[in-house]
Amino acid sequence: MPRDIDGSGRVMTSWMVGVDTGGTFTDLIAFEAGTGERRAVKVPSVPEDPSRAVIDALEELFGTGIAPSDIGFFVHGTTVATNTLIEEDGARAGLLITEGFRAVYEARGWSQPDIDDLLDPFYRKPRLLVPQSRTAEAVERLDFTGAVLKPLDEDGLREAVRGLAAKGIESLAVCYLFSFRNPAHERRTAEIVAEEAPGLRVSLSSEILPTIREYPRLSTTAIDAYVGPRVQTYLLRLGAALEDAGIETPQLFLMQSHGGLMRIELGARFPNQTLLSGPAAGAVSGRALGALVGRPNVVTFDMGGTSTDIAVIADGRIEETDSGRIAGQDIGTPMLSVATLGAGGGTIAYIGRDGLMKVGPRSAGAEPGPVCYGRGGTEPTVTDANLLLGALGAGSVLGGRMTMDPDLARAAVREKVADPLGLDAIEAAAGIVRIVNSNMAVDLRLAFQRRGADPRDFALVAFGGAGPLHAAALARDVGIAQVVVPLAPGLNSAFGLLQTDVRHIYVKSSVAVLAGLSAGAMEAEFRDLEARARADVREEGFDETEAVLRRQIDMRYLHQGYQLAVDCLASPVDEAEKAALKSRFDDLHARVYGASAPDEDAETVTFRVIAEIAVPKLDLPAIEAGDGDPSAAGIGARELYDFEAGGFVPCTLYDRARLRAGDRIEGAAVIQQFDSTTVVLSGQSATVEAHGNLVIDAGDAS
Amino acid sequence: MSLDPITIEVVLSRLRETTEAMAHALFHSGYSPILRESQDGTAGLTDGAGRVVMVGGGLQYHSLLYSKAIGSIFERYPPETMREGDSFVCNDPYKAGNSHVPDFVVATPAFFEGRLVAFGVSVAHKADVGGLVPGSSGAAAREIFHDGILLPPVRLWSADGVNAEVEAIVRNNSRAPDVVVGDLRGQVGATRLGARRIAALCGAFGADTVTGTMDTLMARTTRRVREAVSTWKDGGAEAEGLMDHDGADRDRPVRIHVRAEKSGDRLTIDFSGSDPQTAGPINTPEPTARAVSMQAILAASDPSIPMNTGAFEAVDFVIPPGRMVSPQFPATVNHYFPTSHMVYNVVLAALGELNPHRAVAPSGLGTGAMAIGYAEGRSGKATVQYELMTTSLGGTSEGDGASIVLPMNHFAPGTPVEIVETEYPIRVERFELLPDSAGAGTHRGGIGFAREYAFLTDCTLTLRTANHRHAAWGLFGGGGPAPASTSIAFADGRVEDMDVLETRRMSAGTSIRLCQSGGGGYGDPYRRAPELVLADIEDGYVTPQAARTLYGVVVDADGALDTAETERLRQRGTGP
DSSP: OOOEEOTTOOEEOOEEEEEEEOSSEEEEEEEETTTTEEEEEEEEOOTTOHHHHHHHHHHHHHTTTOOGGGEEEEEEEOOHHHHHHHHTOOOOEEEEEETTOTHHHHHGGGOOOSHHHHHOTTOOOOOOSSOGGGEEEEOOEEOTTSOEEEOOOHHHHHHHHHHHHHTTOSEEEEEOTTTTTOOHHHHHHHHHHHHHSTTOEEEEHHHHOOOSOHHHHHHHHHHHHHHHHHHHHHHHHHHHHHHHTTOOOSOEEEEOTTSOEEEGGGTTTOGGGGTTHHHHHHHHHHHHHHHHTTOSOEEEEEEOSSOEEEEEEETTEEOEESOEEETTEEEOSOEEOEEEESOSTTEEEEEOTTSSEEEEEEEOTTTTOOGGGTSSOOSOBHHHHHHHTTSSOSEEEGGGTEEEOHHHHHHHHIIIIIHHHTOOHHHHHHHHHHHHHHHHHHHHHHHHHHHTOOGGGOEEEEETTTHHHHHHHHHHHHTOOEEEEOSOGGGHHHHHHTSOOEEEEEEEEEEEEGGGSOHHHHHHHHHHHHHHHHHHHHHTTOOGGGEEEEEEEEEEETTOSOOEEEEEOOSSOOHHHHHHHHHHHHHHHHHHHSOOOTTSOEEEEEEEEEEEEOOOOOOOOOOOBOOSOGGGGEEEEEEEEETTTTEEEEEEEEEGGGOOBTOEEESSEEEEETTEEEEEOTTOEEEEOTTSOEEEEOOSOO | OOOOHHHHHHHHHHHHHHHHHHHHHHHHHOOSHHHHTTOOEEEEEEETTOOEEEEESSOGGGHHHHHHHHHHHHHHSOGGGOOTTOEEEEOOHHHHOOSSTTEEEEEEEEEETTEEEEEEEEEEEOSOOSSSSTTSOOTTOOSGGGGOOOOOSEEEEETTEEOHHHHHHHHHTOSSHHHHHHHHHHHHHHHHHHHHHHHHHHHHHOHHHHHHHHHHHHHHHHHHHHHHHHTSOSEEEEEEEEESOOSSSTTOOEEEEEEEEEETTEEEEEOTTSOBOOSSSOOOOHHHHHHHHHHHHHHHHOTTSOOSHHHHHTEEEEOOTTBTTSOOTTOOOTTHHHHHHHHHHHHHHHHHHHSGGGOOOOOOSOOEEEEEEESSOTTSSOEEEEEEEOBOOOOOSSSOOOSSBOTTSOSOOOOOHHHHHHHSSEEEEEEEEOTTOSOOSSBOOOOOEEEEEEESSOEEEEEEOOOSSSOOOOBTTOOOOOOOEEEEEOTTSOEEEOOSEEEEEEOTTOEEEEEEOOOOOBSOGGGSOHHHHHHHHHTTSSOHHHHHHHHOOOBOTTSOBOHHHHHHHHHTOSOO
């Protein structure tokens, strides 16, 4: 962003600020594009009012000499919507459905999601966000084409709305059958609600998720009604607080679940889009790092204290899903496909009922934490194992905030897992790490399979407190050749807030046999969507030439129920592109599902246009270059457990802050920094690239 | 060979990954709603000898039939004749052990360095494989040949690709050939994926480590089941349930009876008291009867114990041949499901006496399926709609039963209304909750529901459900749920009840209403907190009238709790 010079000739700086709310800390990254100056702030989160921590972080930033008026661009990652679902303290919502279909929500997709649920007669379904007592039925019905079978009974509807209002509802979800084909009844319902219950927040399924399958659409709409008022209150409070703090810029954005930004004013209208705000930011940062080191295919690996998030990014695109589940609630809003598993530094190892060692998903959390912290923990954790194996060093960590005692760790490992298995403490500690790595590797491989991707084409971007500790071994296990560890692994999500674009997705369902569609008709579908995209871009105050539009078609074989997204590369669409689409789809199907049917027809399901508008991004400045020799950063040596050798090998210790660009480190090595530790295994080497990121060559993978 | 416990756990996680990947591929590449929406299929692994290692997907009772199918395939294709790239198919229940004819079994051997180390196996229901009626499973069937085409074990794929002759025979014997062949291809894809993954695993860890892990898993499972059983009190317990009839003699109920005998760590499940095999189609092949019994055993002990051959080796079964749970060729088995569900419920009931802290009220009866054949579907081609009928779970010591699930079965057995109407010329008129359908109790059963369909064209309906006459029961003073029922409403306004097993021509303008049973109640309803009963009234689960008569809870005209009257009623003793 260029510097502005006002009449006085004073240089005005324009700072970009990203603030990410996490469970424990709220992180802030500030960046000045003109000078490349950067600030980082970490303050404790305030769960009862997350906006306070945002302001605390800003106050700390202002203390470094930056004025509120210097901030020209602000992005926020929020957990308000997610926590509302997890803590079940959302709005008292009502629900309007088509008459006769109360069982749709009650059935919850009829499902018992896991094997353990199926075999357990004690299984209970997740709570309905809106109970039957606050559900009312509207007399109306559309057929599968969207034609009206039964007109909306407006008098009956008015009465139903008044009845719900009398029950004190704060918001209302509306989900009628086939409204994704024809939204007229839902829209008319919204008008009537505005008359009968003015000011009531209304969520229409035809706006929130206009796709076939009534249950996921209903559930998603109910989530919107349940979390919407809380998100709205939060954003109003945050807006006021930002104004009080003197922030003047209108360039205020929220990170969305799919990794793009939206204007903060839109957040209250699309609260579901913020459900994965934090993890999305992490993935975005991973994508940016991949681009920086020339790797468009990366998988992000964010391992913290209690859990690990994994996201696959192929060709610079973050994998998305439309069948997510948060706190047991089903959600169909397109969101980043982030696999979360119970594996972190605090994850507990124990002997399972089958007599074998298990690691997770239970965690010792922040309190009491791992045994070695000496704060009352008694069950051995992944961190305790890493300490015994030399991956972590005894003594102080986190700048002296904590000390780690290997004797405590050894005693716990011995008692709880080693003795029952007849192993010594080191064998058992190595087992803990092997098992937790294997569990994470399983999820990584499944994520690749669903994408039809080959791990050998990917780099692993490791962050979070524990990610860089396990990344080298994990990469070797899965067959990933390269690991990238960012300069500040503990602040990665905050970085991500400043590394993406404004992004909106436009879809139109259009089920037709591909061979029977004319290229002209396909072009017309795309042109319609692109016209909508351009109109919105103008309305958001951008120049439409700034928007980059991309085309995709979701395709499947006739009779299939799930589709795969295929890129449409030609504009205008012609016969050659139609043939290319089919063969791209056949190839993708064979990769993902193990078989394809090139001789069978495919059908189109959904046309999609993705509009992206570039906004200023954080540029990582180059760090000071060295001569390739890292020895100036050396801070000693110790023994590190080597899994292939089955014993300890000598390893060199380095201080991350003293490494220079171009430095090359041979494994085994441990690189320490304030809030993270990176392990380089024997036979691997790591290079510090120009911007300070560590690139580990994971070696000949299995 | 001896394996270290850490490596075993690591390889186990890889086997679970493989199974999950196979199931994902199966459900997501399937063509028919029965496979892709209802997930009526599984994909998993056996070892090289056909012993079950893992089953991916909801129908864990497929487990035993994996073994039976591999055994039959070996009879025609001994292991030394199998080649890399082969995939086999079989659907004859007396050979493959499948629950009924529409469940096709596909198996692909996994080789590592020329050694047969495992099989990728998949079982999946087909929309139509010939037989008496659209959907294949006819109420009028009296022998297995009426149930549809019977493929012996044959090679469906080789390294050169699909065996077009076999595929042509399958295609020629179906009323819905495109989706059947598409689903079959999905099964082949999933099992080949599994075989490739296992070979890769052998490459990474060594074949002996992989097969050794499979052996260990089974051995440890045997031990876990025995250890769980050893904590129960010694003794015997019996339970039985009645099915309305077998479809042939409609006036005579038939009985599933089980006796469980437990001594030390040994458990014997004895079906000697169950009725002989029937002329009509409600028999359950023995592998399925054993496997659903095993699901009840795990449910009554520890649901985290995995289902594999090891579990079966821990328990003794007494099943004389020729019973409903052990039919002999050529008995028809097409309507096995409600009988299997009854087997599950009675075994669970008997084991609840031996291990009372896991005792639960039974799930509702009246499960099964409905098949509708259309001369022209939405696409203009002949097609078959297949829908599964579910129920709700019984109350437990911890809470109310879950509503609208298929016990011991699918992850997601329902097809969305919007998918049904988009794909078939039918309209779903209602999908609603039935007040007072659940068994009353301190913890009531899950709520029953109704689904109503209007036919938009002439078609053939086959209803294969159960227990309109005999409902499930309550436990420890809880009440039984309302029984299931089905009625037809004709265009002229006449309404009549349908039998549980019927095939009828339906005219456009006719509609049917399926009322599905709720779950059984657990404990005395008079001990249910009045606030919970009031909430049930407000949610429409219980009517004010039933609140008074069944729960002894009284609400006033404004819907508020009448505490004094409630106390007075409840002082009279226990619930009815």
